[in-house]
Amino acid sequence: MNVIITLTSISGNKTLTVEPASCIINRGICNDSLQHRENSCDVNLVYEPELYAFIVEQKQINATLKNSAGATLFTGVVSADAGWTDEGNPFPLRQLPLTIKDYTSKLNVSTSEEIAYLDILLSTALTKLSDDCGLSIVLDNVPTITLQAFVIPSGRNYLQIFDMLCYQYGLTFYFDQLGRICFLIFT
Numbered sequence: 001m002n003v004i005i006t007l008t009s010i011s012g013n014k015t016l017t018v019e020p021a022s023c024i025i026n027r028g029i030c031n032d033s034l035q036h037r038e039n040s041c042d043v044n045l046v047y048e049p050e051l052y053a054f055i056v057e058q059k060q061i062n063a064t065l066k067n068s069a070g071a072t073l074f075t076g077v078v079s080a081d082a083g084w085t086d087e088g089n090p091f092p093l094r095q096l097p098l099t100i101k102d103y104t105s106k107l108n109v110s111t112s113e114e115i116a117y118l119d120i121l122l123s124t125a126l127t128k129l130s131d132d133c134g135l136s137i138v139l140d141n142v143p144t145i146t147l148q149a150f151v152i153p154s155g156r157n158y159l160q161i162f163d164m165l166c167y168q169y170g171l172t173f174y175f176d177q178l179g180r181i182c183f184l185i186f187t
Helices: 049-057 122-132 158-168
Strands: 003-009 015-018 022-026 040-046 060-067 072-079 095-101 115-121 146-152 171-175 181-185
Touching: 003 049, 015 049, 040 060, 040 072, 049 095, 115 122, 122 146, 122 158, 122 181, 158 171
Parallel strands: none
Antiparallel strands: 003 015, 003 060, 022 040, 040 095, 060 072, 072 095, 115 146, 171 181
16 A cells, blocks of 8 residues: 655645655554553655755654545654664665654643633533644534533643543543544443
């Protein structure tokens, strides 16, 4: 199967499309404690000077993997903190191994101020939290539950909030191939 990876700078002003030498997608819904598990995709890219320059210029890169029919297989973020082994001349690098991780890192931020909601649906609270992190959400499996009071103190981590809310209401969340937050009921 042919796979194409589109790499886009976070600012969106530069895009490269590459075909990896190898690609392994690692998926899981949750860990043994029914908490979110980060998915990833390990790729080896053939060295090209333009690709190498693009990767080292970025702190983070959005990545989308598609098959030859154009179907999206994985969406995530590449951190530019990867290291490579220099093999000498004529080409200093033969392959560029990268790990593309799902959007979990976008939830690994803290609230800047206290958040408080009264009489709010669980689905609405989850949507507001995902919107704060710039993420899309699919609410198909979220039960219709009203939270009497939902308060998040300033400085709390969104990933921990998602894990806590999901566990409390018998859910776990994961990112689908399009990078959207999805939920499964585990009770």
